[in-house]
Amino acid sequence: MYPSSIKNLIESFKYLPGIGEKTAERMAFAVLNLDKDQVESFASNMVEMKNNIHKCKICNNLTEDEVCNICSNESRNKKSLVVVDDPKTVFVFENLGIYKGLYHVLDGLISPIDGVNPEDVGISQLVDRVNNGNFDEIIFAFKPSIEGETTALYIKRVLSGMNIKFSRLASGVPMGADMEYVDSLTLERALSDRKEIE
Amino acid sequence: MYPSSIKNLIESFKYLPGIGEKTAERMAFAVLNLDKDQVESFASNMVEMKNNIHKCKICNNLTEDEVCNICSNESRNKKSLVVVDDPKTVFVFENLGIYKGLYHVLDGLISPIDGVNPEDVGISQLVDRVNNGNFDEIIFAFKPSIEGETTALYIKRVLSGMNIKFSRLASGVPMGADMEYVDSLTLERALSDRKEIE
Numbered sequence: 536m537y538p539s540s541i542k543n544l545i546e547s548f549k550y551l552p553g554i555g556e557k558t559a560e561r562m563a564f565a566v567l568n569l570d571k572d573q574v575e576s577f578a579s580n581m582v583e584m585k586n587n588i589h590k591c592k593i594c595n596n597l598t599e600d601e602v603c604n605i606c607s608n609e610s611r612n613k614k615s616l617v618v619v620d621d622p623k624t625v626f627v628f629e630n631l632g633i634y635k636g637l638y639h640v641l642d643g644l645i646s647p648i649d650g651v652n653p654e655d656v657g658i659s660q661l662v663d664r665v666n667n668g669n670f671d672e673i674i675f676a677f678k679p680s681i682e683g684e685t686t687a688l689y690i691k692r693v694l695s696g697m698n699i700k701f702s703r704l705a706s707g708v709p710m711g712a713d714m715e716y717v718d719s720l721t722l723e724r725a726l727s728d729r730k731e732i733e
Numbered sequence: 734m735y736p737s738s739i740k741n742l743i744e745s746f747k748y749l750p751g752i753g754e755k756t757a758e759r760m761a762f763a764v765l766n767l768d769k770d771q772v773e774s775f776a777s778n779m780v781e782m783k784n785n786i787h788k789c790k791i792c793n794n795l796t797e798d799e800v801c802n803i804c805s806n807e808s809r810n811k812k813s814l815v816v817v818d819d820p821k822t823v824f825v826f827e828n829l830g831i832y833k834g835l836y837h838v839l840d841g842l843i844s845p846i847d848g849v850n851p852e853d854v855g856i857s858q859l860v861d862r863v864n865n866g867n868f869d870e871i872i873f874a875f876k877p878s879i880e881g882e883t884t885a886l887y888i889k890r891v892l893s894g895m896n897i898k899f900s901r902l903a904s905g906v907p908m909g910a911d912m913e914y915v916d917s918l919t920l921e922r923a924l925s926d927r928k929e930i931e
Contacts, residue, residue, distance in 0.1 A: 536824050536827045536828050537824060538785070538786060538795060538796055538797045539797070540778070540781050540782040540785040540786055540797060541782055541786060541795070543774075543778040543781070543782065544778040544779055544782045546778075547771075547774065547775040547778045547779070548775075550763075550767055550771055550775065551760055551763045551764070552759075552763050560821075561750075562749055563782065564821060565748075565749045565750050566749070566779055566782065566783065567782065567783065567786060567795070569748055569783075571783055571784075573745075573748055574779055574780060574783040575780060575783075576741075576745060577745040577746075577748065577776075577779060578775075578776035578777070578779045578780045579776070580738070580741040580742040580744075580745045581742055581745070581764055581772055581775060581776045581779075582772060582773060582776045583738050583741070584738040584739055584741065584742045584761065584764065584765065585764065585765065585767075585769055585772040585773075586769075587736070587738040588736060588738055588739060588765060597736060597739070597765070598736055599736045599737070599738060623758075623762060626734050626735060629734045630734050
C-alpha cells in the first residue's frame, strides 16, 4: 500500500535487530520528517562507517586505522591484557577509564553446542600475540556464562606453559541490587566467591 | 571513545524519535554487522525516499507522483471524503480495504493551546477542494481528542453553507477490550453514543 520508496526503506530498517514491521514503519516516516541535509548525512555516515571501520591488526578491536589508538599508545601497560568477546566491551572499559593495559577482542565465545569452535573466534591470533608478547596477567572480561567459562578455560590450557596469571572479572550480586531479585546462579557464585572481611 | 565514524552514525540514529544513546549505539553496531551491499542499499533507500516522496497536489497524501494513485483512480467514489490528520491513517484505511471514497490529509490538528491555527494545518486547501468538488459526505477520521473535535467542528462551520453530511468515526469501547481497563472518557463517550439494539 505504501509507495515503493517508503516500502524499500521500511525493509532496510527491518535489517536491524529487534526492529519489526511497525517500528520500521515508524522510523521510515520519521526519516521523512527530517531535513534533506540530515537524511543525506545520515545515509553517508552509514556508508562511511561501514567503509572506514575495520579490525585492528594487533588486537582485533574496531578502528579507523591499521592499528587502534590503544595498541599504538606507548603509555599503556603492555604487561596486562583484558580479553573480551565483543568490541563494545572495550569501549565500556575505556569509558570507565580505570584500566591502563591492553585488550584483545575475540570474535565471540567458544560454544560447542552451537558449533562454535576455537578457530571460529580467533583463539590462535590471541595465542600468537601472547607468545610473542610479554604479558604478566590475562584478565577474561566475558559475560558470565557457560560459554565464557569454556573459552577462558580453553585459553588458559593452551597457554598453560607460560608464566602468566589468569583471572576473570568478579561475578556476584550487582551493586544496589534487591536481594529478592537476584537469580540463583548469581547467588550461588556470590556465595562461593565470598570475600573475607578483614 | 568510539572512532569518529561510529560516533557520527550514532548521532544520526538519535535524530529518530524514541532513539536514545544506548539504542543508537546498538543500531550503529548492527549496521557494522550488515553486508556492505545491505548498508549501501539502506543508505540509498533513505536518500531516495526523501527525494521521491512528496505530497499529492490534490489530497496532500504521500506519493511518488504528482497526483497520488487514489486521487487518480477513476473508480473511487468521488462523493465521499475521509479527512485525516496524518498520512499514515490513509495507509491504515487502504490496508483495511473497505473504504472506496477519497481522502484529504491535513498537516495535523488545530490546537489553539499549542498555537496551531487553521492555516497551519491546511484547512483552506481542504475548503477549496470541497467547494470545487461534489461531495455528499465528509467523514472525520481523527484520533478522538479535544484537538480532533475542535478541527472537525471548525471545518463543519466553515463549510456549513453546503449540502454535505458531516460525520466522525464512532468512538467507544474497542472490540475485545476488558471493561475494567477502559478509561472513563471512552466509557462516557460509549454511553452517550449508545446504539439501540433493533
